[in-house]
Amino acid sequence: MARQLTVLALCTALTAAAEGTVRVVRARGGPRVLADGQALPLRCFFGSRRSGLLEVGPDWRAFSYPVTPDHAVEGTGTLHFRFESKAATWWLRELRIRDAATGADVFPVGSLAAAETFAATWNTWPPGERNTVGTVRAGEGLLEVVLRAPPDGAWPDFHLHSDIGLRLDAGRSYEVSFEARTTAPGQLRSSVYSVEAGTWHPVGEPPGPFLRQLALARDAGVRFVSTSMPACWTPPGQPRNWGPLEAVFREILAVHPDALVIPRVSGNAPAWWLQEHPEDVMRFEDGSTGTMATVSSRRYRTEAAAHLEALCRHLLDAFPGSFAGIHPCGQNTGEWFYAESWGRKVSGYEPATRDAWGAWLRSHGIEGIQGTVPEAARRHAAPEGFLRHPPRERDLVLFQRFWQEEMADFVLELAAACRRGTEGRKLVVFFYGYGFEFPPLFNGAPYSGHYALERVLSSPDIDVLCSPVSYFDRQWLGTGACMSAAESVALAGKLWLNEDDTRTHLARTTQYGGVADLRQTLAVLRRNTAQAAIRGFGTWWMDLPGEGWFDDPAIWEEHSRLVPLDAALLDRETPFAPEIALVLDETSMCCLSGGSAPMARPLIYEARAAAGRCGAPYGQYLLPDVAAGRTRARLQVFLAAWDVDAEQRQALLAGRPAGVTRVWAYATTCALPEEAGPVGVDPVCGFLLRRIALDDARSLPTAAGKALGMAEPWGQNGRIEPLHAVTPDPGDEVLAQYADGSPSMVLRRRPDGGADVFAGTPAWTPAVFRALARVAGVHLYTDTEAAVWATDGCLSVHALGEGPLALDIGTPAAVVDALAGEALGTGPKVVLMLGRGETRVVRWRAGTDRR
Numbered sequence: 001m002a003r004q005l006t007v008l009a010l011c012t013a014l015t016a017a018a019e020g021t022v023r024v025v026r027a028r029g030g031p032r033v034l035a036d037g038q039a040l041p042l043r044c045f046f047g048s049r050r051s052g053l054l055e056v057g058p059d060w061r062a063f064s065y066p067v068t069p070d071h072a073v074e075g076t077g078t079l080h081f082r083f084e085s086k087a088a089t090w091w092l093r094e095l096r097i098r099d100a101a102t103g104a105d106v107f108p109v110g111s112l113a114a115a116e117t118f119a120a121t122w123n124t125w126p127p128g129e130r131n132t133v134g135t136v137r138a139g140e141g142l143l144e145v146v147l148r149a150p151p152d153g154a155w156p157d158f159h160l161h162s163d164i165g166l167r168l169d170a171g172r173s174y175e176v177s178f179e180a181r182t183t184a185p186g187q188l189r190s191s192v193y194s195v196e197a198g199t200w201h202p203v204g205e206p207p208g209p210f211l212r213q214l215a216l217a218r219d220a221g222v223r224f225v226s227t228s229m230p231a232c233w234t235p236p237g238q239p240r241n242w243g244p245l246e247a248v249f250r251e252i253l254a255v256h257p258d259a260l261v262i263p264r265v266s267g268n269a270p271a272w273w274l275q276e277h278p279e280d281v282m283r284f285e286d287g288s289t290g291t292m293a294t295v296s297s298r299r300y301r302t303e304a305a306a307h308l309e310a311l312c313r314h315l316l317d318a319f320p321g322s323f324a325g326i327h328p329c330g331q332n333t334g335e336w337f338y339a340e341s342w343g344r345k346v347s348g349y350e351p352a353t354r355d356a357w358g359a360w361l362r363s364h365g366i367e368g369i370q371g372t373v374p375e376a377a378r379r380h381a382a383p384e385g386f387l388r389h390p391p392r393e394r395d396l397v398l399f400q401r402f403w404q405e406e407m408a409d410f411v412l413e414l415a416a417a418c419r420r421g422t423e424g425r426k427l428v429v430f431f432y433g434y435g436f437e438f439p440p441l442f443n444g445a446p447y448s449g450h451y452a453l454e455r456v457l458s459s460p461d462i463d464v465l466c467s468p469v470s471y472f473d474r475q476w477l478g479t480g481a482c483m484s485a486a487e488s489v490a491l492a493g494k495l496w497l498n499e500d501d502t503r504t505h506l507a508r509t510t511q512y513g514g515v516a517d518l519r520q521t522l523a524v525l526r527r528n529t530a531q532a533a534i535r536g537f538g539t540w541w542m543d544l545p546g547e548g549w550f551d552d553p554a555i556w557e558e559h560s561r562l563v564p565l566d567a568a569l570l571d572r573e574t575p576f577a578p579e580i581a582l583v584l585d586e587t588s589m590c591c592l593s594g595g596s597a598p599m600a601r602p603l604i605y606e607a608r609a610a611a612g613r614c615g616a617p618y619g620q621y622l623l624p625d626v627a628a629g630r631t632r633a634r635l636q637v638f639l640a641a642w643d644v645d646a647e648q649r650q651a652l653l654a655g656r657p658a659g660v661t662r663v664w665a666y667a668t669t670c671a672l673p674e675e676a677g678p679v680g681v682d683p684v685c686g687f688l689l690r691r692i693a694l695d696d697a698r699s700l701p702t703a704a705g706k707a708l709g710m711a712e713p714w715g716q717n718g719r720i721e722p723l724h725a726v727t728p729d730p731g732d733e734v735l736a737q738y739a740d741g742s743p744s745m746v747l748r749r750r751p752d753g754g755a756d757v758f759a760g761t762p763a764w765t766p767a768v769f770r771a772l773a774r775v776a777g778v779h780l781y782t783d784t785e786a787a788v789w790a791t792d793g794c795l796s797v798h799a800l801g802e803g804p805l806a807l808d809i810g811t812p813a814a815v816v817d818a819l820a821g822e823a824l825g826t827g828p829k830v831v832l833m834l835g836r837g838e839t840r841v842v843r844w845r846a847g848t849d850r851r
Contacts, residue, residue, distance in 0.1 A: 024463035029572035030536040041566040042538030044224035045217035050546030051205030053187040064177040067204025071243035077166025084186035085155040093142035100173035112143035198271030209548030220556040229263040260324035267330035269293035283350040285376030295410040296356040305417035312421025325427025335431035337448040382593035385721030400446040400590040407449030415461035437483040439600035457492035466497035474513035479612030479787040487619035497538035526839040530796035581633035585623035603762035610764035615780040627651035635776035644669035658752040661776035699761040705735035708771035715761035799834035813844035
């Protein structure tokens, strides 16, 4: 109760809102979720609702499952079979769908028994040449399915589906039964769907792990629940049928009556819409069309927003206490970056994008640039190297800025509709702002459309922004990095949420950071959740494929152990404010060329792993927040600040606190001058930048660099263009050099105790970050490479090696294990005995730590 009153006293008037309100509000300790006036950590379970996996072996085995539709299936039903993706032969026989009460057949009997009956009832997918793996043969009373490995190694979604036509009564029970066997033991899925307005809604399937995991989450005290739900977007003139959406809500509430449900719904245009408006379908450089509508279509925007507003209003009426928020998803993997961003082709060649680009140029008063989308060859090319030159490639740089705004504005229009539909009483959640995650893109980071985060943050219509935990460095012996400028999200009064889709030991894979056993699972989940609690993030533990990744009571016992940590930090007096800031400028990111990954990936994407091992916590910010003085981090590392306008340069000068060290990575703020001409002295940092041409971009530490702990060379042993050096002034310290002797890292100390550092090699190591931290006077909690997060007398450390780990908490306070309560010693220095990959969370008296 005390925590609730403290937060209430510090929040906006929204905290006194009516019952049923769930919103993010500002508090002294950072953004918080209030549900009916009560502060709650945003800890959520997300499960995919999929059919249970049927284990099939070499001997015939009978299977059956019930089907009880919650709404009438009026000739829209279809039965599907999916097989494990591996080479094998499968056989099916004795398939029946019968009324459970009368035994009457409602599906053609013998449909698998002969070629004629199979052809009259069944189909295979994918069709034609796209089916590279499966052949079928029906006869002698059974169906044979032969699967072979695809030539390119990429398995399509091969499956059998019956003709759409099955009729089932609402509330009536039916039974699907069949027998199966296979040459290689494997897993089979079977589901009955109702196809409505181009969407396949499951109406019956073998029980999957979703409800079991939901019950485990409930018993662990988790209130928030999310899953993908039908959007129910129907063509004009057809009545809306919200039945499939309501059915999922009722299914959840039957298991967890106190759940606060955040449905994930698709904002993509359904198939019928794409058929009616082919001109608004995404078009690629080779003339091929995609499977999604272009976000530049104003018709699509308007209609998608109207539908989402209606959906939210319906849920607000139907489930006023349980409906906690809405999470619209769309484009690539539902995460609002352009479809096929990870591919090699570029899109934008449909009429809607051409028209929007021309309108954007006119609205900005830009003349001298044609309103046609730049040719694909120029978008791929990099005549100036990895950075586009604004004067010489003006149209390409401006197009990339437009590209970001188009995606951001689409998100904002949907968000505004959701805010209206929820009457301002529910959370509005979106994927967006993966600024640190997209440098590896083949066509350059800005092709994603995620570099208008500042624009999105200015909207009052979004409560929560989210992404998965970075797919880089998420493994057991990793740091679990964040994709976004999450501290800038918090400064804007929004909550950042990490989607923790850890491939637990139950996933049986090491791909995407998958772990080997329960011990590793618990260590990674503790590492990720402790980081989230310390940084003030929300999280959801996610069973992404619906296969039971979190279907183990031991996993949820770990969640319960972390509850006291959340409770303590929910009432913090100050937000997470680390002494190291990694800084991105979104305008500068729009100057990255196609093919810039060899420079941008080590510089930005991989910087998080190096910073995360240096022994001190770091934060992630947008440049305008740093320029405005919203962080007083001692070490400010500008990872992308090479196209900064005069106004921002002046703000960086005027808002610089005394004693701050700023690192200018790869280039300085005037590396790309507004007018064509040579680069001169940078007005912000004072370095004279010059371009050099080398086949080896590595930095070799000097004696001064080695004295700071940079013992080994680092960087790319290859050509990076452009590559920069600076001309040292008297008194500057050269910490590293290129192979030709040109200074690659130069330290210039300031009279106020701060410093400027130029770091030309676009790459990092933990030792480099640790050396820069020492220059800046950052408190290092350990000199050992480990993932460390700390705030308000609380610290988590994830050991990357074996053996004792010395911690320096910076104050003579008693240190205890925050989860077990065990006394660990008295600071400032304590030694923890940690196993490799172990995560420990410790506490000491709040307010005495250095952040």
